[in-house]
Amino acid sequence: MKSAITISLVPEARGGPFVYWDDLAAGFAAAARHGFDAVEIFPPAANAVSVGQARELMERHSLKVAAVGTGAGWVRHKLRLTDPDPAVRAKAREFIYGIINLAGYLGAPAIIGSMQGRWEGAVAREQALDWLAEELQALSERAAAHQQVLLYEPLNRYETNLCNRNADAADFVTTRGLKNVRLLCDLYHMNIEEQNLAESLRQTGALVGHVHFADSNRRAIGLGHTDAGPIVAALRDIGYAGYLSAEILPLPDAETAAARTIESFRRLV
Numbered sequence: 430m431k432s433a434i435t436i437s438l439v440p441e442a443r444g445g446p447f448v449y450w451d452d453l454a455a456g457f458a459a460a461a462r463h464g465f466d467a468v469e470i471f472p473p474a475a476n477a478v479s480v481g482q483a484r485e486l487m488e489r490h491s492l493k494v495a496a497v498g499t500g501a502g503w504v505r506h507k508l509r510l511t512d513p514d515p516a517v518r519a520k521a522r523e524f525i526y527g528i529i530n531l532a533g534y535l536g537a538p539a540i541i542g543s544m545q546g547r548w549e550g551a552v553a554r555e556q557a558l559d560w561l562a563e564e565l566q567a568l569s570e571r572a573a574a575h576q577q578v579l580l581y582e583p584l585n586r587y588e589t590n591l592c593n594r595n596a597d598a599a600d601f602v603t604t605r606g607l608k609n610v611r612l613l614c615d616l617y618h619m620n621i622e623e624q625n626l627a628e629s630l631r632q633t634g635a636l637v638g639h640v641h642f643a644d645s646n647r648r649a650i651g652l653g654h655t656d657a658g659p660i661v662a663a664l665r666d667i668g669y670a671g672y673l674s675a676e677i678l679p680l681p682d683a684e685t686a687a688a689r690t691i692e693s694f695r696r697l698v
Contacts, residue, residue: 432694433467433495433674441504448679461490463687469674471498475527480534495672497532502544509546510564511557533575542582547590562605569609582613585621593622595633611638620645627663634667642673649689661697
C-alpha cells in the first residue's frame, strides 16, 4: 500500500476535508517533505491545472498523482449526474469528462463522489440509479481509454441517499455491469454507515479501488476513535495495493495533520 495526501484548489470547498490548499506547487513540496508517495488533487475544473506543470512537479518531487476529484462540479456549479434535468446531467458528464482526461494524462483515476447527487421530489430512487448507472458507464469508458478505472464513492446518509454502504455500492456496480468502476472506500463515511469497517472491506474485496484514510472525526488517523489496525489487516487480506489517501481536516493545522498521517501510515503499513 502507498500513502497520499490531499490538495484542494477549490475556494468554495474551504473548510472541507483537505490538508493543503490553493497552491499546487506548495502542496507537492509539502507532501514530498513529509515523505508521501502521492498527492490527490481537487481542482475547480480540468483546465485549472496545467498538465505540464503537474508532470514537472511529479518529476521534481518524485511523487505520483493518486486520484483527481470531481467535487467542484457540485460545490461550484451544482451539477449532479442524477439531476432531473437532462441538460444538467449532460453538463455534469462533460465536466467529469474533462477531469477524467486530466487525471488520465497524470496517470490517475477520477473520483465520483458528491456529483452522484440523490433522489428526491418527483425522481424515484430507481430512476436516479438508472441515470447514475448510465452516466457511470459512459464515464468509465472514457477512463478506460486512459487505461484507468473510474472510482465511485459511497457517501454517508447526510450527503446522498443513493448508496451509503460499501455492500450497496458493490451490488449496484456488479448488477449494472459496470466493469471498469471500482469503489472508493472512505473510512470517515464508513464509520457512520458500516457496522464493522474491516469486515466491510473484506466483503468488498477486489472492488476496493481507493481508500480515504480518515479517522472517525475526519481528522488524521490516530486523532479519533477508529482502530486502524484491523482495517489495514483487512486490506492486506484482500490484496489491496493502492493508496491510503488522507482526505482529512487540516487540524490542528495542515503540517500536524500531514505529520500524524504519515506517522500512522508507517506504523500500520
